[in-house]
Amino acid sequence: MEVGFLGLGIMGKAMSMNLLKNGFKVTVWNRTLSKCDELVEHGASVCETPAEVIKKCKYTIAMLSDPSAALSVVFDKDGVLEQICEGKGYIDMSTVDAETSLKINEAITGKGGRFIEGPVSGSKKPAEDGQLIILAAGDKALFEESIPAFNVLGKKSFYLGQVGNGAKMKLIVNMIMGSMMNAFSEGLVLADKSGLSSDTLLDILDLGAMTNPMFKGKGPSMNKSSYPPAFPLKHQQKDMRLALALGDENAVSMPVAAAANEAFKKARSLGLGDLDFSAVIEAVKFSRE
Numbered sequence: 392m393e394v395g396f397l398g399l400g401i402m403g404k405a406m407s408m409n410l411l412k413n414g415f416k417v418t419v420w421n422r423t424l425s426k427c428d429e430l431v432e433h434g435a436s437v438c439e440t441p442a443e444v445i446k447k448c449k450y451t452i453a454m455l456s457d458p459s460a461a462l463s464v465v466f467d468k469d470g471v472l473e474q475i476c477e478g479k480g481y482i483d484m485s486t487v488d489a490e491t492s493l494k495i496n497e498a499i500t501g502k503g504g505r506f507i508e509g510p511v512s513g514s515k516k517p518a519e520d521g522q523l524i525i526l527a528a529g530d531k532a533l534f535e536e537s538i539p540a541f542n543v544l545g546k547k548s549f550y551l552g553q554v555g556n557g558a559k560m561k562l563i564v565n566m567i568m569g570s571m572m573n574a575f576s577e578g579l580v581l582a583d584k585s586g587l588s589s590d591t592l593l594d595i596l597d598l599g600a601m602t603n604p605m606f607k608g609k610g611p612s613m614n615k616s617s618y619p620p621a622f623p624l625k626h627q628q629k630d631m632r633l634a635l636a637l638g639d640e641n642a643v644s645m646p647v648a649a650a651a652n653e654a655f656k657k658a659r660s661l662g663l664g665d666l667d668f669s670a671v672i673e674a675v676k677f678s679r680e
């Protein structure tokens with residue numbers, strides 16, 4: 392199976408590498424073209440524009456930073472729309488809002504192509520290990536044809552119905568994750584400032600009902616003030632912002648998420664946007680200084 396892949400950031404690189412390792416023929420494109428080199432060393436082909444990738448491949452996956460990147464790759468010059476046509480499928484796995492997905496769906500299907508959104512839950516390591524959770528929606532037949540690729544990329548693929556449902560589900564999951572990360576950060580800082588060991592707090596949390604892979608995975612490095620980016624903080628803040636907009640649309644009051652969003656914004660203003668989202672703990676430390 393030949394697959395195109397647009398966007399080789401933290402996630403796209405790991406995902407396209409997995410496809411290559413599992414026997415897929417992969418043609419890649421990235422805005423910063425030099426990031427394609429490592430994939431080419433592992434057997435990928437490279438194109439100079441998204442349009443060229445679409446022309447070459449029956450199926451193309453995108454993994455881009457945010458709504459503006461997802462729209463630009465489709466609608467701008469040399470973009471996806473220039474070559475999408477009947478018989479081709481476009482699978483956008485970026486985390487965006489439903490409105491963005493719907494715009495892309497309308498444009499792709501208007502040209503006779505097929506579209507699904509497929510945002511993923513799971514970070515850099517699950518992407519490297521093919522253990523993502525895929526939240527797909529849109530053209531059902533395209534979803535079924537994508538299963539061989541999804542089975543390489545993830546441990547479970549959900550089909551959620553009409554376009555927009557995948558985006559909404561992903562934003563809800565990440566809103567919960569961002570709120571949890573803030574409560575966790577406050578607890579670690581409070582333990583430390585109360586004269587307690589924040590490492591002991593991790594041990595206690597791990598033994599009880601609140602044990603979870605995120606606290607276990609991120610806690611030890613947070614206690615060392617180390618935040619190598621797996622999920623960049625700027626993307627988590629984007630997800631909080633988009634989830635809050637979904638709350639506005641549905642008149643759902645979300646004061647916890649709103650406070651968490653403020654902390655991520657504060658962290659961005661401190662220049663921490665490119666670090667892991669666990670660096671939000673620095674905003675908690677900052678606010679009490």
Ligand SMILES: NC(=O)C1=CN([C@@H]2O[C@H](COP(=O)(O)OP(=O)(O)OC[C@H]3O[C@@H](n4cnc5c(N)ncnc54)[C@H](OP(=O)(O)O)[C@@H]3O)[C@@H](O)[C@H]2O)C=CC1
Pocket residue numbers: 397398399400401402403421422423424426454455456457459460463464484485486487511512513514515621622623626627
């Ligand atoms: N990292 C994670 O743990 C997870 C991330 N996600 C989501 O996946 C998506 C990708 O995340 P991640 O890989 O971490 O992000 P990165 O910031 O590492 O990569 C972003 C990618 O988008 C490209 N890009 C940004 N702006 C544009 C633009 N205007 N035009 C074309 N390409 C553009 C970048 O290109 P360039 O290299 O040129 O900058 C790069 O390929 C995001 O939506 C994120 O929310 C979902 C689950 C987990």
Ligand SMILES: O=CC(=O)O
Pocket residue numbers: 486511512513514565622
């Ligand atoms: O979107 C981020 C994740 O870890 O999932």
